[in-house]
Amino acid sequence: MAQRLKTLYLTSVAPTLRQQLQYSNLHQVPRLQKLVINCGIGEASQNAKSLESALRDLSVITGQKPVVTRARKAIAGFQIREKMPVGIRTTLRGEAMYAFLDRLVNLALPRIRDFQGLSWKSFDGHGNFHLGLREQLVFPEINYEKIDKLRGMDICIVTTSNLDIEAFHLLSALGMPFQALPSKHT
Numbered sequence: 001m002a003q004r005l006k007t008l009y010l011t012s013v014a015p016t017l018r019q020q021l022q023y024s025n026l027h028q029v030p031r032l033q034k035l036v037i038n039c040g041i042g043e044a045s046q047n048a049k050s051l052e053s054a055l056r057d058l059s060v061i062t063g064q065k066p067v068v069t070r071a072r073k074a075i076a077g078f079q080i081r082e083k084m085p086v087g088i089r090t091t092l093r094g095e096a097m098y099a100f101l102d103r104l105v106n107l108a109l110p111r112i113r114d115f116q117g118l119s120w121k122s123f124d125g126h127g128n129f130h131l132g133l134r135e136q137l138v139f140p141e142i143n144y145e146k147i148d149k150l151r152g153m154d155i156c157i158v159t160t161s162n163l164d165i166e167a168f169h170l171l172s173a174l175g176m177p178f179q180a181l182p183s184k185h186t
Contacts, residue, residue, distance in 0.1 A: 013173040030161035038089040066090040108138040117179035127161030
């Protein structure tokens with residue numbers, strides 16, 4: 001499944017972008033660098049089972065074991081002490097990155113209720129795209145009976161491009177369902 005998206009990039013997307021963006025060198029064409037999936041777990045300080053459940057869910061979704069992120073300093077207002085677990089994250093590269101992106105685009109995003117497309121405003125100004133999902137149930141790997149709580153996640157798609165419009169063209173050519181781009185940006 002990952003081979004399909006990578007093959008699409010190498011055979012169709014990269015040559016098209018090279019011609020469209022008028023690059024003389026194939027290495028100038030923007031490509032995917034990595035995907036970072038982050039899940040905040042505020043209730044992990046009171047409930048250790050919620051951390052285990054979130055680790056299990058994210059490892060099933062991504063196919064690799066997530067890393068626990070810990071608080072750097074104590075914040076009394078949030079009842080957080082230093083080095084307390086506050087979230088989990090995982091970084092995907094290579095085949096795992098293409099496999100996850102393929103499942104995200106073709107399986108998970110179409111399952112979101114009232115989905116109108118991804119906002120093109122979610123680019124960060126440096127060619128990276130960020131999106132948030134409200135629940136892990138959009139992924140078909142998650143069994144509804146085995147979850148204890150709905151958790152969202154943040155997904156950051158890092159590209160080699162420095163310009164948002166180049167990254168937009170790359171991701172839309174790979175099948176990301178964006179909302180219509182305003183005419184001044186095309």
